Amino acid sequence: MPGEATLSAPAGSWRLxxxxxxxxxxxxxxxxNVTEDSFFSGARSGTPERGIEDGLALVAAGFDLxxxxxxxxxxxxxxxxxxxxxxxxxxxxxxxxxxxxPVSADTFSPEVAIAAAAAGxxxxxxxxxxxPAMLEAVAGTSCGYxxxxxxxxxxxxxxxxxxxxxxxxxxxxFSQRIEAALGxxxxxxxxxxxxxxxxxxxxxxxxxxxxxxxxxxxLGRPLFVSxxxxxxxxxxxxxxWDERRPAEERxxxxxxxASLAVAxxxxxxxxxxxxxxxxxxxxxxxxDA
Numbered sequence: 001m002p003g004e005a006t007l008s009a010p011a012g013s014w015r016l017x018x019x020x021x022x023x024x025x026x027x028x029x030x031x032x033n034v035t036e037d038s039f040f041s042g043a044r045s046g047t048p049e050r051g052i053e054d055g056l057a058l059v060a061a062g063f064d065l066x067x068x069x070x071x072x073x074x075x076x077x078x079x080x081x082x083x084x085x086x087x088x089x090x091x092x093x094x095x096x097x098x099x100x101x102p103v104s105a106d107t108f109s110p111e112v113a114i115a116a117a118a119a120g121x122x123x124x125x126x127x128x129x130x131x132p133a134m135l136e137a138v139a140g141t142s143c144g145y146x147x148x149x150x151x152x153x154x155x156x157x158x159x160x161x162x163x164x165x166x167x168x169x170x171x172x173x174f175s176q177r178i179e180a181a182l183g184x185x186x187x188x189x190x191x192x193x194x195x196x197x198x199x200x201x202x203x204x205x206x207x208x209x210x211x212x213x214x215x216x217x218x219l220g221r222p223l224f225v226s227x228x229x230x231x232x233x234x235x236x237x238x239x240x241w242d243e244r245r246p247a248e249e250r251x252x253x254x255x256x257x258a259s260l261a262v263a264x265x266x267x268x269x270x271x272x273x274x275x276x277x278x279x280x281x282x283x284x285x286x287x288d289a
Contacts, residue, residue: 008217010265015189016102016122016144021064023222026262026284028277029065029104029270030058031228032095034087038072040229040247043272051091052098059099061274062281065122066099068092069106073127073154073199081111088112089119096120104146108154110137117141125194125224125270127154130177132184139185146224147177149196158200166205167212170195174219192222192268198230203241206232210257214265225261226270228254251275259283 014021021027033043034051045051055066070088071079088105089112095103096119105116108128114137116124123144126134130147138145149170152158163169174193181191193216197206216223227233233253234244254276258269262283269280 007214007265008220010214010217010267011220011222013189014144014192014222014268015187017117017120017142018122019102020189021102021268023267025288026266026280027064027268028062028280029067029224029268030055030061030063030277031270031272032058032066032068032091033072034068034070034091035072037076039074039231040272042248045091048087048090048094051087052094055091055095055099055103059101062277063101063271065101065268066095066103067106067125067270068095068103069125070112071107071109071155073108076155078155081109084109085112085115089115092116092121093119096122102144104144108134110134113137113143114140117143123190123192127196127199129196130181132180135181135184135186138181142190144190144192145181145186146192146194147174147181148194148226149173149199149201151200160200160202160205162202163205166201166208167215170209170216171219174216174221178219178221188221192224193219194224194226194270197225197227198232203232203235206230207236210261210264212264213261217265222267223265224268224270225266227257227261228269228271228273228276233257255279263287 032055102122104123105121106125110133125146129150229247229250235241
């Protein structure tokens with residue numbers, strides 16, 4: 001039965017380009033979006049200069065890592081790798097120099113991933129599902145790698161597939177993609193996995209995955225969970241996917257979900273708000289005790 005599986009011990013560390021992260025307590029990755037069209041209006045840095053300021057403010061608030069992106073994954077017109085890099089790389093490079101914390105590049109473009117690595121990125125957060133060109137690009141760097149579940153290209157609308165058991169589907173999907181990453185030359189200690197909540201998953205799938213998150217530890221890789229202010233939280237609050245509350249009204253739902261995710265096994269949580277980081281800190285200490 002779901003939820004009765006024997007749980008494996010979580011991975012104890014995650015190797016990045018320039019350091020190894022101790023995962024004995026959960027870590028918070030602060031979100032920096034160098035865009036004007038992020039789904040959450042409170043996280044639209046717009047320019048590299050503003051992205052630098054916003055990233056430094058997140059570090060001052062206590063975040064352990066920064067995750068910098070310049071193209072939202074939600075549906076929309078294509079953005080060239082050159083345009084994406086022109087926004088992402090200057091912000092990332094400055095934050096690498098000034099923040100004192102690891103900085104990852106949130107992208108699905110192999111070209112941008114290579115440019116970010118050259119600018120000092122500690123990790124590549126691949127929201128494209130581990131396509132061969134991205135795996136090859138990451139293998140050519142010494143960066144950590146976040147492999148996010150998705151069933152198709154970002155920025156394209158499609159119906160979520162139906163899974164008999166979403167957790168078992170993720171386990172099989174990640175097993176195959178991890179093997180592909182290893183075959184491409186990505187070192188296993190550098191790989192973390194993100195279940196990709198809201199990406200090719202239904203509301204019920206998202207909730208089931210969060211309830212059973214610890215089962216994904218059987219894959220032997222750190223769990224990087226991005227749930228901050230996501231649509232499924234708005235749907236839970238409203239009682240309807242079609243009438244879900246906007247991202248601006250999901251702060252405390254994020255705190256609740258992040259706390260429960262930590263209790264269920266999340267190790268790195270990608271977050272917008274200090275309130276959610278505080279929730280993660282307290283939940284981590286309670287779980288550790």
